[in-house]
Amino acid sequence: GQQLNQSPQSMFIQEGEDVSMNCTSSSIFNTWLWYKQDPGEGPVLLIALYKAGELTSNGRLTAQFGITRKDSFLNISASIPSDVGIYFCAGQLGTGTASKLTFGTGTRLQVTL
């Protein structure tokens, strides 16, 4: 099955810095989702995007649905230590009650004081 290309794979940043990561696909999607996973836990949904060009915020997080429908971006402003974790993007093409998600390979974020 296809996996989305996510970059960067990992990043070290200092507390207070802004973070940017992106996800690209060779296929178009109707929905983009961004999840965060802490070690040994299940992913938690951060932001959902449903329209090309859509820009959505959730606190210090901002995500955008690329206009081509083949990419998405997640920005974290003023990072704090609890932002540490792995961030996954996921794309969805179909509609209905059980449309499959295609996941990115993840961006591992580490924040230093």
Place this chain on the structure above:
Amino acid sequence: DGGITQSPKYLFRKEGQNVTLSCEQNLNHDAMYWYRQDPGQGLRLIYYSQIVNDFQKGDIAEGYSVSREKKESFPLTVTSAQKNPTAFYLCASSIPKPLSYKNEQFFGPGTRLTVL
């Protein structure tokens, strides 16, 4: 307090033994999913179910089996035919919105299976 529960958190089995992982949800979600996660990788879909008594293979179904006898439960059996079963297994469910394009999946805490 609604959510998705997976048990146990850690599971050890000997090679050649079948093992069943539990997934229960009280969110009244119609659709449920099983994913496998290997170190440093994303999630890969094993099986999914849109409704009770119905399920479909995902991308890596070989060596796995599922059942969906109740809306709340979607157990996954890892059989001896699965060549590399040691992994982190995640169950998810999604909101039933047949008239909407939204289908946000929510995940359980996961079960880490180690086959010795």
